[in-house]
Amino acid sequence: MADGDDGNGLRNVLVTFKSCLADNQEILMDPYLKGWKGLVRFLNTMGTIFSFISKDAVAKIQIMETFRSGDQKESYATLQSMVQYELSNSLVDLKQPGSYPTSGCRTILRLHRALHWLQLFLEALQTSEADAQTSVLCTDSYNASLANHHAWIIRKAATMAFYALPTRDAFLANMRVGTNEEAIAMLEEALPHIRKVYEVTESLYAQHNLLELP
Template identity: 55%
Template sequence: MAGPAASENQNFCFKEELDAFKLSLSPTKEVILEHYLAGWSGLVKFLNRLGNVFGFISKDASSKIQILRNFLNGESGSEYFTVQSMVKYELENKLVDLKKAGSHPESGCRTLLRLHRALRWLELFLERLRTSQEDGKTSAMCAESYNESLAQFHPWVVRKAAGLAFCMLPGRLAFFEVMNVGTPDQVVAMLGEALPVVTEVYQITQELYAKHDLLDIP
């Protein structure tokens, strides 16, 4: 009889988790927050299945997801239906600390920005996993992706710890097995379909934040 861990892994399918990002895009290309957070929850599940290596990312992401879910379930929840409506609402009501830390350290805009930055790292890393050779070094792929994205926002101590953690990453096939999608070829095909959607969600958010000068919220 399979134990709880085996059963849990059978119930996890990375394709289904990434499909939430597809659902997050409205017909008018707005980003529906509920589905965005569901997609991120799937990414956290994936990271946690790889052990403690990504704990510094997944724990922080989980807390950010909960903060945004609290906004969605709060009295102003309708204002947080999309990322676009959230930005409009918080800016109009001066609920964002734009220049320095102040009375809104957990604003929706600031909280989502942290997830947004981490999403870029994962997008880059998963794309490298998709296109790499069987014997490609996941530690190098992860470090390169991190240095191109999240590293610039982390202090030296965190960057150093991340670099050491990446050295302990399993091989490419171990990542594919955790995804629970099928053969390596099936995983590569799945990522080829899913990642462009993640990229589009990232770009829409990036352009929105750039338009409103929100990319450097302290």
């Protein structure tokens, strides 16, 4: 950790996602939620720009923590065990439109979609030129991920909010991992872990036809 990192920077947050993956490629729930808590802290340092994401993420994290402390907590130890448990016990409403009970599968899907957006945005930030506009990078990443699942009014508000993003240099500095060059190096090192978690989750959900849960 670079000098001056106060714990709200992204280094430990992103690397936390590395610990999500067990040797058998199962995704451990507790590190996953811990990583998301760190992402929320980082998003909150950017002011209200990302509040529409961070507030929703906090609510979803709380739901999953309730599952993890409940009578069936062991069934929610990994994403794979959660999917198996909820499908086996008909806890995921796949066939009855208009009736959507709270489930871990649906809750994680919302976090999964948001994680994809953040992954794409940070990857774009890592590979972009110094004079790149963060508002454009963020909007393009949003349009390639979360926007597909948001109503028009939310998409419009999000796109407008992105125009208030700071410059690329300011954004990198806000990661609090040292120089901008060190921030770029950190992203290059850590982002593959998030990408892998996303890919494993995407494959799991696709296997069980869960990617379009309402």
